[in-house]
Every structure is written in C-alpha cells, then in structure tokens.
Amino acid sequence: MLNLNDLRFFVQAVDCGGFTAAGRRLGAPKTTVSKRVAELETALGARLIHRTSRSFTLTEVGRDFYDHARAALIEAETAEAMVRRRQAEPSGTLRLTASVPTAQLYLADHLPALAEAYPKLHLVVEVTDRFVDLVQEGFDIALRSHFAPLPDSQLLQRPLAREDIVLIAAPAYLEKHGTPQWPQDLAVHAGLLTGPGATTWRLGGGDADEAVEVTPRPRMLADESVVLLKAAAAGLGITCLPEAMCRDELARGAVVRVLPGWTAGSVTTTLLMPHRRGQLPAVRAVVDFLCARLAR
Known part of the structure; x- marks a missing residue:
C-alpha cells in the first residue's frame, strides 16, 4: 500500500x-520533498520524473500516475470532509479568486455574511486582474465576469448573474450637450471609453433587428470601471457600464440612462471550480451561499 503522504509530495512537486x-x-525542506518522491518511485518500481539540475519533466507513466494520484488525494479530502461535515459545520481553508471589478461588485457585500454564516471556514480571497490557473495554483473557486462564453475546460461552470451593459451620463452633461434620441446621435457626443481598441459601441434593442455600431468622440480612455463611472458622474461624457455597477448612482440621480431602450451587450459572471473540488462540503457551502445571494 502506497503512503498517501508520498502522493501529496509528488502531486505538489x-x-x-x-x-x-x-x-x-x-x-518542508526541498530535500524532504525530493526524498519522498524518490521513495515513491522505489515503491512503484518506476521512474515518474526526469530531473536534472536544469529540468523537471514527467515521464509518460508519471503523467498517467499524476492524474490518478491527484484524484486520489481529492477523494481522500472528500472522505475526510464527509466525516467532518457530519460532526460539525463546514471548516478549513477555502481559496477564492476574482478580478477587481468582480470582487467589488459581487463579493465585497456578501463576504462578511459568508464569514458569519460559517465561522469555522477560513476564507482566503485573492483579488487580481491577472489570469489565475485554479488547478495549478490551488484555488477552490473563481468568479469570472466575461462578455463572450467561456471556453470549454475541465472546470465546472455555474452562471451566477447576467447584467445588461447600459449607457449613462450625468444630467448636467445632457443639459449642456443635448440628450441622444437615436444611437446615431452618439457620434457627436463625448465618449468615455475603455481603451484605444474599443472606440466603437455595438448597441442592440429599440426597433432594430440588428445591432447598430456607433463611434462617439473619444473624451477619456480608462480601463477601470469605477474611473469611468466617476468621470460620467462628473459630466465628462457618456460611457457604457454593467447596470449593477452604476445602480447606486442611478438611484440617487448622479447619472441617468441614455437611450434606455438600448444596451451595449451584457456581461455574465460565472463561478468556476475544479471538478472534484466541488464535492468538498466547504466548497459546496460557499457555492450554494453565493448562488443564493447573487440570484437576488
């Protein structure tokens, strides 16, 4: 019988x-990891890793063994967690990642309630706009907001929310420059844009059967949504943002909808997790909590 801890050292390596x-x-020291992997290879009677001073690559049998070893570790975690679930509430460390706007819009308001609901759960939240590989970096859950469908992968995907992207401007700006009545009117208006490659807005809705493309006059370029929202509220021009992101400003009248019958597409927020991680009680509890909260 193989030592389960040796599998853990091998998978982490x-x-x-x-x-x-x-x-x-x-x-643990590097020498300990190397020694445990070597003992695992001896027990199996097979070389799993080609290693030199400059390279570290799996053998063909090593690649196959890795898939099964990793699955075995997750199954062991699941078995342990099943017992713990019967004895107590969800506990342990759960690692979650999201981009900055997604964390601000969909997580920040709910994380305190999540922590209170599961006091024995240790949440580790990494907020970053870089691409995160859930499997390689050991994350349990990721929240990703996207305009196009996510590519097929080995990750479980669970859509959480869909928001229209709406056009907004400050009342003072519209009073000074006029209120657009048709998408084509935007060509003479100041646009607050996300970047030099996104100067054209593709609008759908109204009585049009097809999308209409319009190009406002660039007034400001910023790749951060809050910056664009503040600029719009200050009267610099018209911008496009997810409706939820500007809901508070719309409610208090700092900005208003422009061309309310039209939208610039939509953004979907999806929860992703490695397939077997979704079987762990702590992960399931957090997934169910976020789905229930965001469905509201």
Missing part, C-alpha cells in the same frame, strides 16, 4: 514545477 517550490508550499 508536479503542480509547483519543482521540489523547491513544492517545499515552500508544503512548509
């Missing part, structure tokens, strides 16, 4: 791309 990085993640 592969996930981290080497013994040194794996040792840092496991809190």
Whole structure:
C-alpha cells in the first residue's frame, strides 16, 4: 500500500514545477520533498520524473500516475470532509479568486455574511486582474465576469448573474450637450471609453433587428470601471457600464440612462471550480451561499 503522504509530495512537486517550490508550499525542506518522491518511485518500481539540475519533466507513466494520484488525494479530502461535515459545520481553508471589478461588485457585500454564516471556514480571497490557473495554483473557486462564453475546460461552470451593459451620463452633461434620441446621435457626443481598441459601441434593442455600431468622440480612455463611472458622474461624457455597477448612482440621480431602450451587450459572471473540488462540503457551502445571494 502506497503512503498517501508520498502522493501529496509528488502531486505538489508536479503542480509547483519543482521540489523547491513544492517545499515552500508544503512548509518542508526541498530535500524532504525530493526524498519522498524518490521513495515513491522505489515503491512503484518506476521512474515518474526526469530531473536534472536544469529540468523537471514527467515521464509518460508519471503523467498517467499524476492524474490518478491527484484524484486520489481529492477523494481522500472528500472522505475526510464527509466525516467532518457530519460532526460539525463546514471548516478549513477555502481559496477564492476574482478580478477587481468582480470582487467589488459581487463579493465585497456578501463576504462578511459568508464569514458569519460559517465561522469555522477560513476564507482566503485573492483579488487580481491577472489570469489565475485554479488547478495549478490551488484555488477552490473563481468568479469570472466575461462578455463572450467561456471556453470549454475541465472546470465546472455555474452562471451566477447576467447584467445588461447600459449607457449613462450625468444630467448636467445632457443639459449642456443635448440628450441622444437615436444611437446615431452618439457620434457627436463625448465618449468615455475603455481603451484605444474599443472606440466603437455595438448597441442592440429599440426597433432594430440588428445591432447598430456607433463611434462617439473619444473624451477619456480608462480601463477601470469605477474611473469611468466617476468621470460620467462628473459630466465628462457618456460611457457604457454593467447596470449593477452604476445602480447606486442611478438611484440617487448622479447619472441617468441614455437611450434606455438600448444596451451595449451584457456581461455574465460565472463561478468556476475544479471538478472534484466541488464535492468538498466547504466548497459546496460557499457555492450554494453565493448562488443564493447573487440570484437576488
């Protein structure tokens, strides 16, 4: 019978791309990781990793063994968590990641309630706009907001929310420059845009059977939604943002909808998780909590 801890050392070494990085993640010396992997190879009678001073690559049998070893570890975690679930509420560490706007819009208001609902759950939230590989970096859940469908992957996907992208401007701006009545009117208006490659808005709705493309006069370029929202509220021009992001400003009249029968597409927020992680009670509890909250 193989030592389950040896499987853990092996999987972490592969996930981290080497013994040194794996040792840092496991809190163990590099020599310990290397020794445990070597003992695993001896027990199996097979070389799993080709390693030199400059390279670290899996053998063919090593690749196959990694898939099964990783699955076995998750199954072991699931079995342990099942017992713990019967004895107590969800507990342990759960790692979650989201981009800055997604975290601000969909997580910030709900994380305190989540922490209160599950006091034995240790939440580790990484907010970053870089691409995060859930499997390689050991995350349990990711929230991603996207305009186009996400590509097929080995990750479980669960849509949480869909928001129209609406046009907004400050009442003072419209009083000074006039209120557009048709999408074509936007050509003479100041546009607050997300970047030099996004100067054209594709609008749908109204009585049009097809989308209408319009190009406002660039007034400001910013790749951050809050910056665009503040600029619009200050009267600099018209911008397009997810409706939920400007809901408070719309409610208090700082901005108003422009061409309310039209939208610039939509943004979908999807929860993703590695397939087997979704079986863990703590992960299921957080998923169910976020789905219930965001469905409101």
